[in-house]
Each structure stands twice: as C-alpha cells, then as structure tokens.
Amino acid sequence: MKIALLGYGKMGKIIERVAIERGHSICFKANSKTKALHFEDADVAIDFSIPSTAVLNIKSAINANVPVISGTTGWLEHYTNITAHCNANNGAFLYASNFSLGVNIFFEVNRVLASLIAKYPDYHLGIEEIHHTQKLDAPSGTAISLANDIIKTSDYKNWTLDSPNSDEIKIDAKRIEDVPGTHIISYNSEVDSVEIKHTAHNREGFALGAVIAAEWIADKKGVFSMKDVLNIG
Template identity: 65%
Template sequence: MKIALLGYGRMGKSIEAIAVDRSHSIVLKVTDETSNYDFSDADVAIDFSIPSVATTNIKKALDAGVPVISGTTGWLEHYNDIIDYCKAKDGTFLYASNFSLGVNLFFELNKKLSELMSGFSEYTTEMEEIHHTQKLDAPSGTAITLAEQIIKSTNYKTWTLNDAKPNEIQIDAKRIEGVPGTHEVTYNSKIDSISIKHTAHSRQGFAMGAVIAAEWIKDKKGIFSMKDVLNIG
C-alpha cells in the first residue's frame, strides 16, 4: 500500500516506521509548510497535521479520490463540512479522536459506565487528561469524545475547562513533558468514588491503529469510524 502522510511530526514519523515495517511505502510527506503536492501515487492518506491545515489537507486528498484517515484534533467545528464534502465527492473518510485499540475499548467502557451512573444523581462527574507539552489543543479530542458520550447518557449539557456549573463536566487538561496520553473519568459522591483510566505508554498504539485503519479502508467508500475498523460496539 502506498501512503501519503499529511503531517510529518512525531506521529507522522511513528506511522512511517510502522507502515514500512508492515511492507507499505510512504510516497508523500506533507509538512505544515508544504503548499504544492499531489496524490497521484497514493492509495490512502493519513492526516496527523495541525488544526490550521487539516481541513485543507483532507479536502485535497478527497479531491484526488484518495481515502483519508484523520487523527488531527482541534478542527472539529468543521467536521460536518468535511463529511458533506466527502459525500459530494463520493469519497472515503475516517476520523478518530484516538486510534489506539485500548482507547477505543475504553470508549465502550465509558459509555456503559455512564449509562449505569445516569440514575444516581448523588454522583458528580469529572475528567482529567494529561498530554505532552507539544500538544496544541486542550482538552484532547479523546477527552471531548469521552465527555460527549457521558452527556448523551446523563443530564449534563456540556463540558468545561473552567469551574464547572452543576450541568457541566469539569475537564482538567494538563500538559507535562513526555506524557503520551492519560485519560481518567471519575464519579464522586460524599461516600465514595468510581474511576476508569487509560494510560498510554508510547505513541506506538496510536500509530499502529492508524496504519491498521488505512489498511482496512483502502478500497472502501463512505464515512467510517474506528468502531467499524475494530468491529466493536
């Protein structure tokens, strides 16, 4: 499989190493400064760029008829626009806030726990996410996904990084050097606390998941998620 890398930072380099190890080739490397490039040799594009260029990169790949896997966060106010654009182009697109197998299992645990806790108003919900200092957006896309899952099952209306009101989920976003990613959801009452937590030990899980998603989506058409790739939930 021939892969175009949209974004060539730490994640892009990790994806490259895993892809080459799995006998794929990298035919295009797009950095944040790259302006002119084409996808003529690519079977699939993997986007781990930055929010300011993500939508441009994705649309260029869709224009070329190349399936796109995107893990860039911080641009999701344009997500519906990209979905409409992909459909108009009869293209292929998969976005995930996190490509790790463990995190996607964690999403399923979070959904189930939020459903179980929805009937117990004596518990309040809060979240903590920790990432490396190079991560530009806060909270993480993974934290937002977790919060949105909880909101669907409970009386919470939104999430916040500030002091939470009764109908808001408090997210404490921390940036610490060398931390690949940690997410914890806690339900607190006066008598006890219940927590679930996922801790990434390296970027390898994210990169491997992205390559597996690219392998899976290569000859498909439509809008997909990691649940489709992993056949879970």
C-alpha cells in the same frame, strides 16, 4: 499500499516506520511548509498534521479520490462540512480522536459506565487528561469524545475547562513533559468513588491503529469511525 503522509512530526515519523514494517511504502510526505499536496501515486492518505492545515489536507485527498484518515484534533467545528464534502464527492473519510486499540475499548467502557451511573445523581463526574507540552489543543480530542459520549446518556449538556455549572462536565487539561496521553473518568460521591483510567505508555499504539485504519478504509466509500474498523458496538 502506498501512503501519502500528511504531517511529518513525531507521530508522522512513527507512522512511517510502522507502515514500512507492515509492508507499505510512503509515496509522499508533507509538513507545515509544504506548498502543494501530491496524491498521484497514493492508495490512501493519513493526516496527522496541525489544526490549521487539517481541513485543507482532508478535502484535498477527497478531491483526489484518495481515502483519508485523520487523527488531527482541534478542527472539529468543520467536521460536518468535511463529512458532507466526502459524501457529495463519493469519498472515504475516517476521523478518530485516538487510534489506540486500548482507548477505543476505553471509549466503550466509558459509555457503559455513564449509562449505568446516570440514574444516581449523588455521583459527581470529572474528567482529567494529561498530555505532553507539545500538544497544541486543550482539552484533547479524546477527552472531548469521552465527554460527548457521557452527555448522550446523562443530564449533562456540555463540557467546560472552567468552573462548571451543574449541567456541565469539568475537563481538567494538564500539560506535562513527555506524557503520551492519560485520561481519567471519575465519579465521586460522599460514600465512594468509581474511576476508570487509560494510560498510553508511548505513541506506538496510536501509530499502529492509524495504519490499521488506513488498511481497512483503502477500498471503501463513506464516513467511518474506529468503531467500524474494530467492529465495536
């Protein structure tokens, strides 16, 4: 499989290595200074760029009839527009806030825990996420996904980085040097606490998941998620 790599920072370089180890090749590499995108030889595109270029990257791949997956966060106000563009052009698109297998299992555990604990209002929810200082957006896309899944099965209406109202989930976003990613969901009451946690030890899991997703989507049409790739839920 020939891959167009849209974004060639730390993650892009790890994805390149993992893809080659799995027998694929990189036919095109773009960074923030690249003026023109080329998909002529690509079977699939992987976007790990920056929020300001992600939308153009994704639409350009769809316009070139190349399936595209994206792990870039911080642009999701355009997600509905992107999915509509994909469907209108009979394209293939997959977005994930996190491609790690462990995180996607963690997402499912979070959904189950949220639905179980929703009946007990004495428990007060908090989300904490910790990432490296080079991460441009806060909170992380993973933390937003976790919060949105909780909102679907609870009385919470929104999430916030500020002091929360009673119907808001407080997300505490921290930036610490060389932390690949940690996410903690905690429910605290006067009598006890319930907590689940995912800690990434390096970026290899993100890269492997992205390449597996690219392998999976290469011959498909539609809008997908990692739940489809991993057959979760």
